[in-house]
Amino acid sequence: MSVAELSPKPQRRATAESMAQKQREISVSEFFTKNRHLLGFDNPAKALLTTVKEAVDNSLDACEEAGILPTIAVEITEISENRYRVAVEDNGPGIVKEQIPKIFAKLLYGSKFHRLKQARGQQGIGISAAGLYAMLTTGRPIAILSKTGKGRPARKVELRIDTRKNQPDVLKDEQVEWDKDHGTRVELELTGTYRGGRTGVDAYLEQSVVANPHLELTYRSPKGEVQEYPRASQELPREAQEIKPHPHGVELGMLLKMMQDSDGMSVKAALVDNFSRVSPALAQSVCDAAGVKPNKKAPDLLGEEIERLHKALGEVKVLAPPATCVVPIGEDLIVAGLKRRFHGAQYFSTTRPPAVYRGNPFVVECGLAYGGDLPLDEPAEVLRFANRVPLQYQPKACAISEAVYELNWKNYGLSQPRGSLPLAPMAIFVHLASVWVPFTSEAKEAVAHYPEMLREITLALQDCGRRLAQSLRARARLDSESKRRSLFERYIPELGASIGKITGRPRDDIAGLFLKALPNFVNMKEPPPELPPSEGGAAGGAPAALDVPSPSGEGAGQVEAPKKRKAAKSEKAGQQVEGKATKGKAQSIRAEAVKVAEKGVRAKAEDVKSSRGARRAAKSKAEVVELAGRRRTAAKGKVKKGGRGGKPGSGKKGEQLKLIE
Ligand SMILES: Nc1ncnc2c1ncn2[C@@H]1O[C@H](COP(=O)(O)OP(=O)(O)O)[C@@H](O)[C@H]1O
Ligand SMILES: [Mg+2]
Numbered sequence: 066m067s068v069a070e071l072s073p074k075p076q077r078r079a080t081a082e083s084m085a086q087k088q089r090e091i092s093v094s095e096f097f098t099k100n101r102h103l104l105g106f107d108n109p110a111k112a113l114l115t116t117v118k119e120a121v122d123n124s125l126d127a128c129e130e131a132g133i134l135p136t137i138a139v140e141i142t143e144i145s146e147n148r149y150r151v152a153v154e155d156n157g158p159g160i161v162k163e164q165i166p167k168i169f170a171k172l173l174y175g176s177k178f179h180r181l182k183q184a185r186g187q188q189g190i191g192i193s194a195a196g197l198y199a200m201l202t203t204g205r206p207i208a209i210l211s212k213t214g215k216g217r218p219a220r221k222v223e224l225r226i227d228t229r230k231n232q233p234d235v236l237k238d239e240q241v242e243w244d245k246d247h248g249t250r251v252e253l254e255l256t257g258t259y260r261g262g263r264t265g266v267d268a269y270l271e272q273s274v275v276a277n278p279h280l281e282l283t284y285r286s287p288k289g290e291v292q293e294y295p296r297a298s299q300e301l302p303r304e305a306q307e308i309k310p311h312p313h314g315v316e317l318g319m320l321l322k323m324m325q326d327s328d329g330m331s332v333k334a335a336l337v338d339n340f341s342r343v344s345p346a347l348a349q350s351v352c353d354a355a356g357v358k359p360n361k362k363a364p365d366l367l368g369e370e371i372e373r374l375h376k377a378l379g380e381v382k383v384l385a386p387p388a389t390c391v392v393p394i395g396e397d398l399i400v401a402g403l404k405r406r407f408h409g410a411q412y413f414s415t416t417r418p419p420a421v422y423r424g425n426p427f428v429v430e431c432g433l434a435y436g437g438d439l440p441l442d443e444p445a446e447v448l449r450f451a452n453r454v455p456l457q458y459q460p461k462a463c464a465i466s467e468a469v470y471e472l473n474w475k476n477y478g479l480s481q482p483r484g485s486l487p488l489a490p491m492a493i494f495v496h497l498a499s500v501w502v503p504f505t506s507e508a509k510e511a512v513a514h515y516p517e518m519l520r521e522i523t524l525a526l527q528d529c530g531r532r533l534a535q536s537l538r539a540r541a542r543l544d545s546e547s548k549r550r551s552l553f554e555r556y557i558p559e560l561g562a563s564i565g566k567i568t569g570r571p572r573d574d575i576a577g578l579f580l581k582a583l584p585n586f587v588n589m590k591e592p593p594p595e596l597p598p599s600e601g602g603a604a605g606g607a608p609a610a611l612d613v614p615s616p617s618g619e620g621a622g623q624v625e626a627p628k629k630r631k632a633a634k635s636e637k638a639g640q641q642v643e644g645k646a647t648k649g650k651a652q653s654i655r656a657e658a659v660k661v662a663e664k665g666v667r668a669k670a671e672d673v674k675s676s677r678g679a680r681r682a683a684k685s686k687a688e689v690v691e692l693a694g695r696r697r698t699a700a701k702g703k704v705k706k707g708g709r710g711g712k713p714g715s716g717k718k719g720e721q722l723k724l725i726e
Contacts, residue, residue: 093172094228097194098201104194105508109147110264111458112198113257115508116151117141117266119191120251122454124155125277126177126185127249131158134301136281139270141259143287148203149257154250159213162220162238169196169207169251170224170233181425181500183305183391185454188507195253197226202256206236210250212243219243259287264457270294272448272455275402276394276496297401308390308500309341312351312378314424320375324363332366332374333359342384351377386426388419391498394453399432399494407492410437411536414494415528422517427499429518431525433533439490447486449512450496456510463511465495468522477530478537491533495522543590550587554580 097104105115117139128135133156140152160168167174175189196207212219223237261267270284270292278297285291310319327335336348343351352359355377357370366374394402399414414432421427439446449456449465460466474480474487481487503513512518561576568575583589 092229092231094197094226094231097172097190097197098228101194101198101201103507104190104198105458105510106194106198109256109258110260112202112255113141113149113151113259114264114266114269114457116195116198116253116255116257117153118269118454119186119195120151120153120253121270121273122185123192124153124157124249125273125280125453127157128155129301129304130184132301132304133157134279134281134296134299135277138283138285139266140285141266141287142285143259144254147256147258148254149259149287150252150254152250152252154248156245156248159211159247159249160209161213165209165211165220165222166224166233166235169193169209169222170226172197172226172231180307181310181390182307183452183498183500185452187501187509190507192251193226195255196224197228199253199255200225203254205254208252210241210243210252212245212247212249215246219245269455269457271406272450272457273453275406275448275494276450276453276455278394278398278402278405294405297405298398302392302394305392305500306387306389308386308426309339311386311421311424311426312336312340312343312381312383313421315340315375315378317372317375320378321366321371324366324371327363330363331360332357332363335363336378340378341386347381347383351381354381385419385421386424388426388428390500391419391426391428393428393430393498394496396430399430399496403432403434403492403494407434408438410434410439410490410492411533413529413532413536415525417521417525420517420521422499422503422515425499425501427497427502427518427521429521429525430494430496430498431522431529432494432496433529434492434494435533435536436490439492441490442488443490444486445489445491445493448492448494450494451502451504451509451512452498453496454509456512458508459505459511462505464514464518465497465512465522467514468519468526469493469495472523472526472530474530477534493526495525497522543588546588546590550583550589553583553587557583 101107105118106112121137121139124137125135136156138152138154140150140154142150142152144150169192172193173189174193175186175191177184177186178189199205199207206223206225209222209224210219211222218240219242221237221239221241222235225234225236226232227234259266267284267286270282274280274282274294274297279299279301280294281296282294283291284294315323323339324332324335327338330338333345333348333352336343336351337345349359351374355370355373357366357374393416396414396416399416400412403410403412403414412432412434414430416430417428419426419428447460447466447469449460449463456463456465470484470486474489479487479489479491497512497518502509503515503518505511505513557576557579558572560579561572561574564570564575565572
C-alpha cells in the first residue's frame, strides 16, 4: 500500500457560495474587542493606567480648548480584588446631551481626527475603548455626569457599547442636580491591577503635573491616600493653531482625495484651499511644472496628471509650515514642572525651534533635573512626553529613548556604562509637540524613529548637557576652594604657635593676621547645597569627572586628573599648563619661605630651645606659603610668559612674605 493511499482524502469543506454566506462586515468595536492590546488594554495593570490616562487626557484637551484652567480630580477605589472603580472629574466645558452616547460608546468618534492641530487625543478611540474594556471585564456600564454651563441642567447617563453595531446602548439618561458650573465626570468599573513604579498610574499623574504646570490635580489612590498638586502656572498654554497639510508631506492618495472632494473648484483653487503656504502664484507654478491646466476642474484630474501634480508639489520651493501650530511648554515652565516633582535639584531646559517631518511641524524640548532628592548611583530617569502626555511603556521602541541612549553623556562629565543610561542623580525630560505625533501604535506608547525627530531630540539633549557640565564644573571649583580653605584654617593656629615661638609675639595675634588675610588667597564662598558632593564620584561619578584637580593634589579630595572628558579637552590642557606654572611658582615660594624662616631662626636663636622645632616651624610656614602661592596662581587662571609664576617676593607673594616676617 502506498503512502498516498494511506492518507485520508482531502475533503472540500467550503464553496465560494457557502463562504459568501459567512462573509460580513466587522464592526470596529468587534475588531478592538479581539485586539484590545492594540489600544493599551493587554494586561490588567496597563488597562487601569490606560483608562485613567484616556479620561485625564480628554479632560485636559477639553479644558484647554475651552480656555479653562484645568482642575481635575482622579479617584481610584478598590471594589474587590483586581476590580477598581475609576472616576475622573474635570471643570471643562462639558458635553452636549446628544453627543454623550456617541462619545463614550462608539469607537472612532471624536472631534480631533479630521484636523491638524496639536492635542493629546487624535484618533477618537480613547475613552470609548476604556468603556468597552470596562464592559467586557465587569459587565458594568460607563457612567457620565456632565454640565455645560451655570444654570443649565446636568445630565447623568449610563451607557454600554453594542459591539456588533459599534453603537451606544443607553441604559439611563436623567437630569440631575450638580453643584458645579460646568464639567464632566466619567466613572468606569474595570478589572485591573494597581501597581506603582515607572508604568503605574501614580507615575503617570506625577509626570503629567510636570508637563502641565497649569494643571491643578487631586488624586485619591486605591490606598485612600490623597495627593494634591496645586497649579504651578496660572496661565493656559497658548492655543495651538489648526493648520492645513504642508505640500511637501502629502501622499498621492491623499492628494487624489482632496481633488475629488473639491467639487466646483479649479485645480489651482483646490491647491490653495487645501494646503498651507500655497499662494495662487505658487499654485500656478506647480500646475505649470506638472503640465496641468490650472483652470481644469479638480475632480476631473486623471491618474497621470495627478501623479505629475504630486511630483511637482513635492519639488516646489515653499515656506516651512507656520510655527504657531505647535505649542511647546517653554523653558521656564519645564523648570517649574520639574520642580513640582524633583526637589532641591539644579534644573536646565531647552526648547528647540520648530522643525518639520513629512510636512508636519514639531518642536522638541528637553529638561534636566540634577541632584537634590534624585537617587545617587542609579541610571538617570527618563521622562518621555508627546503633546504633554507621559509615555510609560515601550521605551525601547521609542525614538526619544534612542536619542537619550545614543548620546555620549561622558562628554558632559557623567559616567555612562556602554549602551546604558548615564549613572547620575538626574532626570531627563523630553517633550515632543506636534500637530500629529507619529506613534508606533494606537496605544500611543512610543514615537516612531523619524530621522528629523531624532536629530532635534539629540540637539536639545546636547544643549542641556552642556549647561549641566558647565554648572558641575563651577560647583567642582567651589568645592575645591572650600577644601583648600579648610586646609589653611587647619594650619594657621599651628603656624601662629611656631612663629610666635620664633618671634616672641603672641601666637593668637599672628594667627589672627593670617585669618584676616585669608580672603586674599581663597574664595570664601560656600558651595550651594543643592548639588551632591562632588568628590569621590558620589554623584554617580559625575562631578568627580569634572572636578578641577587641585594643584596641590590635596585640595580636591583625592580627585585624580580627569581621564574621561572629550568635551573638556581644551580646559584640561589649560589645567596642565596651569599646573606646571603653579609647580614652578610653588618651588620658588618654598625656597623663599625657607630662607625667611631660617633668617628668623638665626635672629631668635637664643629663644629657640631646639633647632629641630625651628625646622618644623619653618616647614609649616613653607607649606602654607606654598599653598597660598598655588592658590593664587590657580585663581588668576593665567599662564604668565614662560609658564612661570612670577619672581619670589613680587606682587602679592611679597605681601604674604612680609606678613610672615
Ligand atoms: N471630558 C470631556 N470634556 C469635553 N469633551 C470631551 C471629554 N471627553 C471626551 N470629549 C470629546 O469626546 C471626543 C472623543 O474622545 P476620545 O474617544 O477620547 O477621542 P479623542 O480624544 O482621540 O478625540 C473628544 O474628541 C472630545 O471632543
Ligand atoms: Mg481622547
